Amino acid sequence: MNPNGKTENGLTALHLAANQGRLDVVKILVDTFKADINICHKQYGTPLHCAAREGKLRVVAFLLISNARIDFLTENELSPMCVSTDDRITTMLIKYKNHIAKKANEKKEHQIEELKGLKVKHQINCSNFFIPPKPPKLMGNLFGIGSLFGNKRKQYLTLDPIKANLIEYEHKSDYPDNPLEVYSLMEIHNLRKLTKKGDLFLFEFCCKRIHVFGSFTEDAVDLWIKYLSCAIVYCLFMHQLDKEIKSPGIDTGDRTFGKGLVQSTRDLPYNGSLKVTISKYYIPSGRCIQAIDYSHRNPDGSVSKVPDSLTTVFHTAAGRPVRDGGGIVPDFKVESPKQPTISYYLVMNNEIFDFVNDWTSKHKQIAPIEEFVFTDEDYDGFKQFMKGRKFSYDRQSEKALKNLKDIAEIEGYMDVASPEFKALEEKLQPNLDRDLDKFKDQIKQLISLEIAKRYYFQKGEMIQSLKIDNELQKALEVLSNQALYDKTLSAPVEMAKPAEASQPTEKK
Numbered sequence: 238m239n240p241n242g243k244t245e246n247g248l249t250a251l252h253l254a255a256n257q258g259r260l261d262v263v264k265i266l267v268d269t270f271k272a273d274i275n276i277c278h279k280q281y282g283t284p285l286h287c288a289a290r291e292g293k294l295r296v297v298a299f300l301l302i303s304n305a306r307i308d309f310l311t312e313n314e315l316s317p318m319c320v321s322t323d324d325r326i327t328t329m330l331i332k333y334k335n336h337i338a339k340k341a342n343e344k345k346e347h348q349i350e351e352l353k354g355l356k357v358k359h360q361i362n363c364s365n366f367f368i369p370p371k372p373p374k375l376m377g378n379l380f381g382i383g384s385l386f387g388n389k390r391k392q393y394l395t396l397d398p399i400k401a402n403l404i405e406y407e408h409k410s411d412y413p414d415n416p417l418e419v420y421s422l423m424e425i426h427n428l429r430k431l432t433k434k435g436d437l438f439l440f441e442f443c444c445k446r447i448h449v450f451g452s453f454t455e456d457a458v459d460l461w462i463k464y465l466s467c468a469i470v471y472c473l474f475m476h477q478l479d480k481e482i483k484s485p486g487i488d489t490g491d492r493t494f495g496k497g498l499v500q501s502t503r504d505l506p507y508n509g510s511l512k513v514t515i516s517k518y519y520i521p522s523g524r525c526i527q528a529i530d531y532s533h534r535n536p537d538g539s540v541s542k543v544p545d546s547l548t549t550v551f552h553t554a555a556g557r558p559v560r561d562g563g564g565i566v567p568d569f570k571v572e573s574p575k576q577p578t579i580s581y582y583l584v585m586n587n588e589i590f591d592f593v594n595d596w597t598s599k600h601k602q603i604a605p606i607e608e609f610v611f612t613d614e615d616y617d618g619f620k621q622f623m624k625g626r627k628f629s630y631d632r633q634s635e636k637a638l639k640n641l642k643d644i645a646e647i648e649g650y651m652d653v654a655s656p657e658f659k660a661l662e663e664k665l666q667p668n669l670d671r672d673l674d675k676f677k678d679q680i681k682q683l684i685s686l687e688i689a690k691r692y693y694f695q696k697g698e699m700i701q702s703l704k705i706d707n708e709l710q711k712a713l714e715v716l717s718n719q720a721l722y723d724k725t726l727s728a729p730v731e732m733a734k735p736a737e738a739s740q741p742t743e744k745k
Contacts, residue, residue: 240272255284258293282311292323314457372467382449398468420444422472430502524561577676582630593687606697611685
């Protein structure tokens with residue numbers, strides 16, 4: 238007998254027994270035949286959904302005692318609490334949910350406290366070495382919210398902690414081959430729940446820009462925030478585990494954001510909310526890289542980053558110094574290129590989009606993406622295209638100059654500084670031809686990426702972006718120089734002596 242066999246409607250015997258309130262049958266299926274207690278039907282959910290929907294209190298209690306999951310959702314994003322028709326069942330489910338969360342937090346805090354007192358050598362040899370639990374994959378429909386709240390579109394999202402990405406699809410049918418946008422979990426920060434707007438519960442995160450998503454059910458939003466937060470911590474931890482313990486590595490690029498806290502929000506009256514730190518994140522060496530120190534506030538209530546003078550120095554097994562607090566400092570700092578204001582307006586006003594539409598209509602195919610180059614001759618064509626457009630853009634330098642002139646006028650310095658202001662104002666006057674030449678390289682890169690996407694889709698866009706990725710070029714330079722690589726991983730000359738026993742050490 239297969240206890241998980243399904244009817245034509247996709248329901249199991251446990252679904253039907255829970256729906257009818259047959260506690261005796263439910264016990265036999267679970268205890269004797271080991272039926273899957275969390276098997277989920279798209280429309281009707283788990284057996285716990287069925288029992289809660291029909292108000293079968295005793296069946297709900299037995300399923301919870303048998304470790305039934307309460308975070309599974311139906312295709313309409315409904316949890317067992319949402320479908321419950323009995324206040325007693327709803328109260329029971331809420332208490333059980335809080336109990337599970339409390340036990341999980343206690344276990345995590347206990348693991349962290351144990352981790353603080355361990356050295357890396359002991360961590361590796363110890364069988365209970367702390368690694369955050371791997372979050373499961375999560376898929377579902379959410380509403381993507383545009384810059385205007387009325388602009389909302391239903392989209393399909395997938396969260397994959399193993400591949401360290403969150404992928405957005407325009408439709409479920411586009412999964413998995415035609416993603417709309419891919420977010421790296423290593424770059425997501427400022428994840429938080431927002432105040433409810435209309436009939437939508439919302440959350441947002443930052444990944445190069447602010448992204449807002451929503452759902453009609455609060456449980457779905459809470460679930461996405463929970464899984465996303467856990468996945469981000471897990472990915473950061475495993476990245477550092479590979480770098481610090483499994484295999485030594487070198488970082489290039491910018492200093493990381495310094496996320497070392499896991500936070501959750503609690504609703505307050507009058508549409509307010511409170512952000513609460515529920516746990517801390519430690520990388521394998523036992524270092525907490527949290528940058529902002531919320532425990533020590535300035536007199537005005539603001540918070541500051543942890544100063545380097547208050548961070549603790551750790552040392553690798555080779556004696557190489559590393560610090561906690563303030564994120565992860567790269568071994569080779571590579572400045573991110575700054576985009577001029579004109580680039581922002583060219584993209585937001587669809588000027589590049591329209592030009593590429595015209596350009597692709599005249600070029601049925603292009604060279605292989607590895608060889609493709611947007612030439613200077615093509616760029617001259619873009620400049621001619623822009624001359625026929627009514628394109629205007631604001632410059633922040635002009636706004637800043639206007640504010641400075643107002644201040645100088647108030648303080649009485651305008652009379653003596655007037656010639657200098659006039660000369661500076663002339664230099665800052667918008668000049669499209671001048672700016673298109675001055676920022677030629679940055680604009681060509683944006684056009685190249687848009688063209689690559691038209692012919693070779695997302696893969697082509699990624700390959701084209703790697704051609705101009707300074708961090709990648711620096712990484713390849715270091716990897717091709719074995720002497721430089723070894724020197725970077727070794728201790729400085731003054732640190733070559735073995736670290737004192739009292740100092741924390743890392744395996745590297």
